[in-house]
Amino acid sequence: MRVSKVRPFGYGAAAVAISAGLVFAPVHAAAWADTTGTESAGSESAGSESPSTAATSGESDSKDTADAGPKLTEPARTEPRKAGPRRSLRDRAAVDLDSQAPELEAPNSTEQQDDSGSPDTAVDTPAPEPTDDTEAGRLNRPLLKSVRTHRAGISSARLSAPSGGVLTLEVPSAAVATALAPALPAAVVSTAVDPTLPTPTVPTPPKPLSPIAKVLQLPGRLVNAVLQVFSLTTSANSHGLPNGLNVVNDLIFGVFREIEKLIGLHRTPVAQPTVPTMTYTGPTTRPTPTVEQFLNASSASYVLGSTPGNLVPFTVNGFQLSATRFFSGMVAKTWVTPEGQIIIAYQGTTGGSHLLFNPLITVAQIVADLQVIFTRTTPLAFYDALEFAERVRAEAALQGYTDDDIFVTGHSLGGWEAQFVAQRTGLAGIGFEAPGMNARVPGNGADSMFVNIGTYGSSATAMATDLPYLQPFMPPYVPGGGSKPHYGPMVLIGDPAAMNPLYNVSKLWGKTLIGSAIFMLDFLGNFFQYHLPGVQAYHLDIKSNPGIVPFLGSKRGPVHTGYGALTIPQLMKAASDDGILFLP
Incomplete structure (x- = not known):
C-alpha cells in the first residue's frame, strides 16, 4: 500500500547558491576508515596498506602501499634498462596486492614452496626476458612489476612465456582474470583459465x-x-x-511556504510538460x-564515525577498502550486506559531519x-569514482565475488558519481537526489x-534535461x-505539487536582477526542504540508520509503504505499478 498527498516544495541554484546550499546538503560520511588522518590527499585506505602504513597519515595515493610486501622479481637483463613512460594510476589501480603473497621468481624456477615446504606457486621457466628494444620486452616489464596478488590471485597462478615472447598470466577463474585485465596492457594479461587451479565458489566472508x-x-x-547527544x-x-530542533525547522519552512504562496509560486502552472512514464x-x-x-x-557517507545499519566494512588486510x-573531492567506502553483497558508497558534497576533520x-x-x-564536461571526481570501482572489482574478485555481487550508491554528488560508474561499468545500484549528467549513452x-x-x-533532482522543472x-x-x-530509470517520490514553486520561479531566471535573486533564494529554500536523506527516508518508509541533521527538511506528504524493503527490480516493479517510474 502507498499513502499519498500533501504539500509543495522546490529547489534552485546558481554558482553562489549551490556553493552555500551544498555545504549543508547530503551530509553523510561513513566511518570505519575515516578518522583523523587515516586518509589523505588522494589516498586509498584498506587492502593495500599494511597496519603500519595505514596508521600513518599524509600518505599520497600515488604511493603503492602494497610495495611493502614481497615482490615479483624480474629476470636478469643483458642490457641496461631504458627509461620508459611512468604508468598511470589507472594502470596500477586494480593490482594493489597483498603483502602476504609469496615471492615469485620469473627466471630459472619451476616451483616455489612456502615455509612448510609445500608447493605454493608454480612458475614455468621463461626464456630470458627480451631486451628493452623489443615489443615483448616493453610489455613484460609492467607485468613483472605490477602483478603481485593474494588468495585466489597470483599466489595460485602460473606465469610463463614462449621463447622470447610475451609473458602470459593464467589465473584460477575467469572472474579474477576479468578483474585484473583492466589494470594491465591487453597484450600482457591472459584470460586463459587453468582448470587445475582452485576457483572460489562462494565469496569469502568479510574479515573484521x-x-x-x-x-x-x-x-x-x-x-x-x-x-548524537545534540541530535x-x-x-x-x-x-x-x-524534540531536537524540530520546532525551529518547522517554523522556518512554514514561513518559507507562506512567502511562496504570497508571491504566487505555489500555483499550478497552466501548461506543464508531462514526463513519460515507464512500465517495468x-x-x-x-x-x-x-x-x-x-x-x-x-547516509553513512555523511556521518563521521558511523556504520550503516546491519552492514560491515569490506576489508583487505584488516582495513576497510576506501x-x-x-x-x-571523490570519497568512497565499501560495505558488505548480511547477504554477501558489496555496496560502494560515494560521498555527497560537504561530507556532513566529516567537515570537522576534512573541511x-x-x-x-x-x-x-x-x-x-x-559546463558540458565531466569532472575528475567521476573518473576517480570509476577508478575506485575498478579497484573494488579486482579485490572483490580475488575474494570470490562477481560483478553481480557489487553495487554502487550515493546521495547528491555521490549519486552523480554512482550514475557515472554504473554507466561505464554496468554495475547495478541506486542513486539518491542526483542531477543529470553530461555523459550520455543510447537509451x-x-x-x-x-x-x-x-x-x-x-x-537537485530537477537539474536535468529529462525533467521539465x-x-x-x-x-x-x-x-x-x-x-x-539521468542514467537509469527515475523513481520520483513525494508530492508532485511540490514541484510547482520550482517550475514557476525558474521562469524568473535571467529576466531581471531581482527575478534572478528570487530564483536563487527559492532554489535554496527548496533544496534544504526536500534534498536531505532524511526526507527520502520518510517517503520510502525507512528509519534512517545513520542519519544527519534529522530535524532538517519537510517530512510531509505521501509515504510509499514498504518501499524500503524492496530490491532494485522489486522497486522498479512497485514504482511502475504506482505510476512513479519515469524514462531517463
Whole structure:
C-alpha cells in the first residue's frame, strides 16, 4: 500500500547558491576508515596498506602501499634498462596486492614452496626476458612489476612465456582474470583459465577490522557520540534531545511556504510538460541489496564515525577498502550486506559531519558540482569514482565475488558519481537526489539495473534535461533525454505539487536582477526542504540508520509503504505499478 498527498516544495541554484546550499546538503560520511588522518590527499585506505602504513597519515595515493610486501622479481637483463613512460594510476589501480603473497621468481624456477615446504606457486621457466628494444620486452616489464596478488590471485597462478615472447598470466577463474585485465596492457594479461587451479565458489566472508583500524576510527566515533547527544546525527540506538530542533525547522519552512504562496509560486502552472512514464515488465527475482541498505550506506557517507545499519566494512588486510581524493573531492567506502553483497558508497558534497576533520575537501566537491551544472564536461571526481570501482572489482574478485555481487550508491554528488560508474561499468545500484549528467549513452540506461530516486520539490533532482522543472536555468527539456539526462530509470517520490514553486520561479531566471535573486533564494529554500536523506527516508518508509541533521527538511506528504524493503527490480516493479517510474 502507498499513502499519498500533501504539500509543495522546490529547489534552485546558481554558482553562489549551490556553493552555500551544498555545504549543508547530503551530509553523510561513513566511518570505519575515516578518522583523523587515516586518509589523505588522494589516498586509498584498506587492502593495500599494511597496519603500519595505514596508521600513518599524509600518505599520497600515488604511493603503492602494497610495495611493502614481497615482490615479483624480474629476470636478469643483458642490457641496461631504458627509461620508459611512468604508468598511470589507472594502470596500477586494480593490482594493489597483498603483502602476504609469496615471492615469485620469473627466471630459472619451476616451483616455489612456502615455509612448510609445500608447493605454493608454480612458475614455468621463461626464456630470458627480451631486451628493452623489443615489443615483448616493453610489455613484460609492467607485468613483472605490477602483478603481485593474494588468495585466489597470483599466489595460485602460473606465469610463463614462449621463447622470447610475451609473458602470459593464467589465473584460477575467469572472474579474477576479468578483474585484473583492466589494470594491465591487453597484450600482457591472459584470460586463459587453468582448470587445475582452485576457483572460489562462494565469496569469502568479510574479515573484521584489524586492531589498528579500530583504534584509528575511535576519534570519529567519539565525535559522533557527542553529535548524537545534540541530535545532530542519529543511529538506531542513539538518544538525543527529545524534540531536537524540530520546532525551529518547522517554523522556518512554514514561513518559507507562506512567502511562496504570497508571491504566487505555489500555483499550478497552466501548461506543464508531462514526463513519460515507464512500465517495468522484467523479472523481480534478482537478489540485490534493499532500498533501505542503499540509503543507509549513502547516509553513512555523511556521518563521521558511523556504520550503516546491519552492514560491515569490506576489508583487505584488516582495513576497510576506501578512498579519499582531495584534489577531485571523490570519497568512497565499501560495505558488505548480511547477504554477501558489496555496496560502494560515494560521498555527497560537504561530507556532513566529516567537515570537522576534512573541511577543505568541500571546495573540490563544490567545484565538481558546478562543473557538471554549468559546463558540458565531466569532472575528475567521476573518473576517480570509476577508478575506485575498478579497484573494488579486482579485490572483490580475488575474494570470490562477481560483478553481480557489487553495487554502487550515493546521495547528491555521490549519486552523480554512482550514475557515472554504473554507466561505464554496468554495475547495478541506486542513486539518491542526483542531477543529470553530461555523459550520455543510447537509451540512457533505461533498461539498466541502476535506478535514480528523486524527491518532488528537490532542486537537485530537477537539474536535468529529462525533467521539465528548471528551464531555462537548465538546457532545454527533452522527454527521455536531452544534453544532461539521468542514467537509469527515475523513481520520483513525494508530492508532485511540490514541484510547482520550482517550475514557476525558474521562469524568473535571467529576466531581471531581482527575478534572478528570487530564483536563487527559492532554489535554496527548496533544496534544504526536500534534498536531505532524511526526507527520502520518510517517503520510502525507512528509519534512517545513520542519519544527519534529522530535524532538517519537510517530512510531509505521501509515504510509499514498504518501499524500503524492496530490491532494485522489486522497486522498479512497485514504482511502475504506482505510476512513479519515469524514462531517463
